[in-house]
Amino acid sequence: xxxxxxxxxxxxxxxxxxxxxxxxxxxxxxxxxxxxxxxxxxxxxxxxxxxxxxxxxxxxxxxxxxxxxxxxxxxxxxxxxxxxxxxxxxxxxxxxxxxxxxxxxxxxxxxxxxxxxxxxxxxxxxxxxxxxxxxxxxxxxxxxxxxxxxxxxxxxxxxxxxxxxxxxxxxxxxxxxxxxxxxxxxxxxxxxxxxxxxxxxxxxxxxxxxxxxxxxxxxxxxxxxxxxxxxxxxxxxxxxxxxxxxxxxxxxxxxxxxxxxxxxxxxxxxxxxxxxxxxxxxxxxxxxxxxxxxxxxxxxxxxxxxxxxxxxxxxxxxxxxxxxxxxxxxxxxxxxxxxxxxxxxxxxxxxxxxxxxxxxxxxxxxx
Amino acid sequence: xxxxxxxxxxxxxxxxxxxxxxxxxxxxxxxxxxxxxxxxxxxxxxxxxxxxxxxxxxxxxxxxxxxxxxxxxxxxxxxxxxxxxxxxxxxxxxxxxxxxxxxxxxxxxxxxxxxxxxxxxxxxxxxxxxxxxxxxxxxxxxxxxxxxxxxxxxxxxxxxxxxxxxxxxxxxxxxxxxxxxxxxxxxxxxxxxxxxxxxxxxxxxxxxxxxxxxxxxxxxxxxxxxxxxxxxxxxxxxxxxxxxxxxxxxxxxxxxxxxxxxxxxxxxxxxxxxxxxxxxxxxxxxxxxxxxxxxxxxxxxxxxxxxxxxxxxxxxxxxxxxxxxxxxxxxxxxxxxxxxxxxxxxxxxxxxxxxxxxxxxxxxxxxxxxxxxxxxxxxxxxxxxxxxxxxxxxxxx
Numbered sequence: 001x002x003x004x005x006x007x008x009x010x011x012x013x014x015x016x017x018x019x020x021x022x023x024x025x026x027x028x029x030x031x032x033x034x035x036x037x038x039x040x041x042x043x044x045x046x047x048x049x050x051x052x053x054x055x056x057x058x059x060x061x062x063x064x065x066x067x068x069x070x071x072x073x074x075x076x077x078x079x080x081x082x083x084x085x086x087x088x089x090x091x092x093x094x095x096x097x098x099x100x101x102x103x104x105x106x107x108x109x110x111x112x113x114x115x116x117x118x119x120x121x122x123x124x125x126x127x128x129x130x131x132x133x134x135x136x137x138x139x140x141x142x143x144x145x146x147x148x149x150x151x152x153x154x155x156x157x158x159x160x161x162x163x164x165x166x167x168x169x170x171x172x173x174x175x176x177x178x179x180x181x182x183x184x185x186x187x188x189x190x191x192x193x194x195x196x197x198x199x200x201x202x203x204x205x206x207x208x209x210x211x212x213x214x215x216x217x218x219x220x221x222x223x224x225x226x227x228x229x230x231x232x233x234x235x236x237x238x239x240x241x242x243x244x245x246x247x248x249x250x251x252x253x254x255x256x257x258x259x260x261x262x263x264x265x266x267x268x269x270x271x272x273x274x275x276x277x278x279x280x281x282x283x284x285x286x287x288x289x290x291x292x293x294x295x296x297x298x299x300x301x302x303x304x305x306x307x308x309x310x311x312x313x314x315x316x317x318x319x320x321x322x323x324x325x326x327x328x329x330x331x332x333x334x335x336x337x338x339x340x341x342x343x344x345x346x347x348x349x350x351x352x353x354x355x356x357x358x359x360x361x362x363x364x365x366x367x
Numbered sequence: 368x369x370x371x372x373x374x375x376x377x378x379x380x381x382x383x384x385x386x387x388x389x390x391x392x393x394x395x396x397x398x399x400x401x402x403x404x405x406x407x408x409x410x411x412x413x414x415x416x417x418x419x420x421x422x423x424x425x426x427x428x429x430x431x432x433x434x435x436x437x438x439x440x441x442x443x444x445x446x447x448x449x450x451x452x453x454x455x456x457x458x459x460x461x462x463x464x465x466x467x468x469x470x471x472x473x474x475x476x477x478x479x480x481x482x483x484x485x486x487x488x489x490x491x492x493x494x495x496x497x498x499x500x501x502x503x504x505x506x507x508x509x510x511x512x513x514x515x516x517x518x519x520x521x522x523x524x525x526x527x528x529x530x531x532x533x534x535x536x537x538x539x540x541x542x543x544x545x546x547x548x549x550x551x552x553x554x555x556x557x558x559x560x561x562x563x564x565x566x567x568x569x570x571x572x573x574x575x576x577x578x579x580x581x582x583x584x585x586x587x588x589x590x591x592x593x594x595x596x597x598x599x600x601x602x603x604x605x606x607x608x609x610x611x612x613x614x615x616x617x618x619x620x621x622x623x624x625x626x627x628x629x630x631x632x633x634x635x636x637x638x639x640x641x642x643x644x645x646x647x648x649x650x651x652x653x654x655x656x657x658x659x660x661x662x663x664x665x666x667x668x669x670x671x672x673x674x675x676x677x678x679x680x681x682x683x684x685x686x687x688x689x690x691x692x693x694x695x696x697x698x699x700x701x702x703x704x705x706x707x708x709x710x711x712x713x714x715x716x717x718x719x720x721x722x723x724x725x726x727x728x729x730x731x732x733x734x735x736x737x738x739x740x741x742x743x744x745x746x747x748x749x750x751x752x753x754x755x756x757x758x759x760x761x762x763x764x
Contacts, residue, residue, distance in 0.1 A: 009419075011496035016545055017740035018419065018495050051422060052412050053377055061420075068744060070422075070496045094426075103428050110435045117442050129450050137454060144459075245453065252449030257442050262396050 006078040008032070012041065013068030023073060025081055032071065041069070045085045049093055054079075066093045114261075118254060118279060126249040130242045135189035135209065138245055142209025143193075149213065150197050158198035163366075166196040166216060171365025174358040178225070181353065182233050185301035186240050194232070198366050202316070204231050206238040208245040216366045225354035227312040228362065229304050230295065237294035243287045250283045251276075292339065296346040303350040310344040369647075370736055374728040376413035380721055381713075383409055388709040400434065401427030406716070411492065414728055417736055424498075425491035433487075448472075474516070478509045482538075489542060497744055503541030511537055524566050528558040528631075535635055544641055545742040553638035561630050565623040572616040579609050621659070626652035636731065643738040646731060654726040658719045665714045673706050 005022040010032055021040060024031050030043040043064045051061040051070065059074040060082070073079075083089065094100075154164035179194050192210040202217040212235045214228075222228050238244060255276045262275075299306050354362065387402035404427040411423035448469075455465040486501040493499075515530035532555055539551040583602040587595055603610065629652040636648040677699045684694040 011419075013496040014744050015740060016495045016497045016742040018417075052408065052420075055420075056377060061422075068493065068496045068498065070493075072419075103431065106432060106435055110438065113439065114442070121443075122446065125446050125450075133454060141454065248453050249446075249449050252452060253445045256445040256449065257438070260438060260441060 004077070005033070006073055006075045008071055008073040010040065010072075011070050013070070021071075023071065023078070025078070025085060028085075030082075045082075046088060048082070048086050048089065049091070050089050114257075117257065119282075122250050122253050123246075123283065126246045126253075129249055130246045133242075133245065138242070139190055139209030139211075142207045142211035142244070145207050146193075146195065146211040146213060149207070150195070153201065153215075154198050155200060158366075164198055166198050166366035168361075168365045168367060170361040171196075171363075174354055174362040175365065177358065178229055178232060178353055178362070179236075181302040181304070182229065182236055182298050186236050186298055188236070188240050189242070192236060192239055196365050204235055206235040206244050208242070208248065210239045212236070212239060219363050219365065221316075222312070222363075224308055224312075225352060225359040225362070226305050226308050228359075229299060229302075229353035230306065230309040230312060233295035233298045234291050236298060237291040238287065240294065241287070241290060243291065247280075247283055247287065251280055254279045254283070288339075292342065293346075296343065296348065300348045300350070302353075304348075304353045305350040306343065306346065306348045310340045310347075313340050313343060368734065368737060370417050370733045372728040372731040372733065373415040374413055374725040375415055376409065376721075378409070380409060381717060384713050384716055388713065392705075392709070400430035403427070403430060407488070410721075410724060414724075416494065416733060419495055422493040423488075423491055424493050425487070429487075474513070475509055478512045479505050482508045485538065494544075495739075497545040497742060499545075500543045500745060501538075501541050502543065503537060508534075508537055523570065527566075528562040529555055531631065532558060539635075539639055543745060546745040547642050547742045550640045551635075551638060552640075553634055557634055558631060561627050565620070565627045568616045568619055568623065572613055572620075575609055575613040575616065579606055579613070582606050582609075621656065622652075625655040625659075628652065628655060632727070641739075642742070643735040645734045647734070648727070648732070649730040650727055651730070654723065658722040661722070662714055662718045665718060666711055669706060669710050669714060673702050673710070677702050 003024040003026040005024050008021050008023045009018055010021040010023075011018045019034060019040075021032050021034055024033075025045070028045050030045055030048060032040045032042070034040055047065045049063050049065070051063050054060055057074065058076065058079070059072050060079055062071045062073065062082075063069060150164050151159070158164050175194060175196065179192060183192060188210050190210050192212055194212045194214065196219065197213050197215050199215045200217040200220075201215045202221045204212070204214040204218050206212050212232070214231070214235075218231065219228060222231075258275045258279065296306055296309075383405060387398070387405060390398040391402055404423070404425055407423045407425065411421040414421045452465050452469070455461045455468075482501075482503075482505050489499040489501045491498075512530075512534055515526070515533050518526040519530045532553060536551045536553070539549050542549045583599060583606075586602045586605075587598045629650045632650055633648045636646040639646055677695070680702075681691075681694040681698045684698065685691055
């Protein structure tokens, strides 16, 4: 034999035995012979690959293609001669079911699937579920949520006095008149239940089952009954379309899958919180527009003036920090100006929603 | 013939982890499949038996595809789940039923994911050219862990060592090296007596806490809201000794727990066989404590360092004219997030994972390796794609 023989350790990938062997490189082949000189295997040099990084003592571990046989050689001369003959030594071997083209294809399909899931399937599904849900069941969920939110959001003083909901009779009568006027043309599945929460927050929102919470702070912030009417009409519109139930379903579905995407099912990582927020913004945006349009229609039907609404929403946007909750009056959308503009265009010159005396009673409903 | 397992890492782990963190950040964590693969390659290669290193043959792409498959199955399922959850949550009772179902499903998925992930990792483990593997039914394993978990809970933790033993047995006897199965014959008693040493102070702790709560409850009586805070304070002072006892009972828990865990490991190792091959471990519980303490100190140091950086950089930004709150929120938010997402995990892998792997290896002795030559490659097909679910539940190390 003209080619030099190098000592090596060899396991053939069929049994766990490990053998002392000698290897030689001749032409396009690597030949493995045992101590007695019998040829154990020959590897085409084109198929030889390096396994892992070379060990610190210079030992190279080699394999043949994606096979299980392993060869360890510790020789500088062998290493340089191998490098010269095997240009593909470091090229990864890919099993056929893991070719890059396939991965790219599947990833593209996954992205497309996710887009369809988030932007088509989730809203469609939520809308159907809302349609199929009995209003009585939804009302029970809403009642429970309302009780819970009232107890945690009321002012500490109000909690201490046990007056978390404001029910002064003359204020209640004014509120009832406002609700009846606006609701007479709406088609809610069940009559709405509007409550004033004894809390300084400037906010109001709709919950499932026609539950609407108005905060004392909002009544005090309003300077005219028509402004309160505008807010109420907006929340009634949400209730009419059963938006609160729909967004609850959309949000839970969305958040869970986003959590999976970023590698945690709980969904706590920063990226998933950011995406969930964006997604929620997307889901609620259409609803806010729908509610605005419907609110103007309800006010028009009740012949209540909408002239001051645009200015009121602009004033509210200055107080944005208070406006959180399931259904904020103003979501932090960039198109606040667009919204005010739309309200301005839809203006209706009607009567006042309440008499000045009634409005004072409403504002003092918590006294 | 006895052989000690060696731990001889080749490159720098810190550099690998930093590279992984940077790529994870750039790719919004999608790189995590490849990162995990690199870290496993690192640890597998570092472990040597009889001069021959282990080899991890898994690919990041396999983990990615496994993940995509799970996503395809779970995404539609979440729609059904979120609906059920919303509609069930109509009152406290409904909500607790919904949460009960949620935790049940979560438990089942986590157990199944852990078992499947182990199967995948073993099928990608190569030593002397022979692949390891795991048989057994995932659902039988989940059923066992469910029943034993309930038994543990029902006996206030008394059955915990039986739970550990039963699951370890199922995992071990279903593990193969090539075509050779492992066997397992560990008796319960030695574990059980040691477990009592862990459990007794824990139960005493709960009893003391319950006693303390009752005492406080009594002293409050029907006082009004403002007096409650003051009364709780008074009761705390009056029963201070009780609280001291409770704290001592709680403080010894890490020590007894670490002692139990390593004793359990030695016990399991001593009763695990692969044909004629036997194992003996001399791993010590204090190895866990030392690494955990090291991690706690390093994490504390890192937190203080980040706090100082936030302070200095925010001041620099403020002096450049940025708003005070905005500067602190921006710098603190970014640095704090990096620390939570990558910093602590980095320290954990460097100190706890690497340290314990080294300790476990260097204290593990293998006998009868010369009988291994007859073991043949199993022809059973290995998992085509990786882990999937396990990625979401962080059960795959």
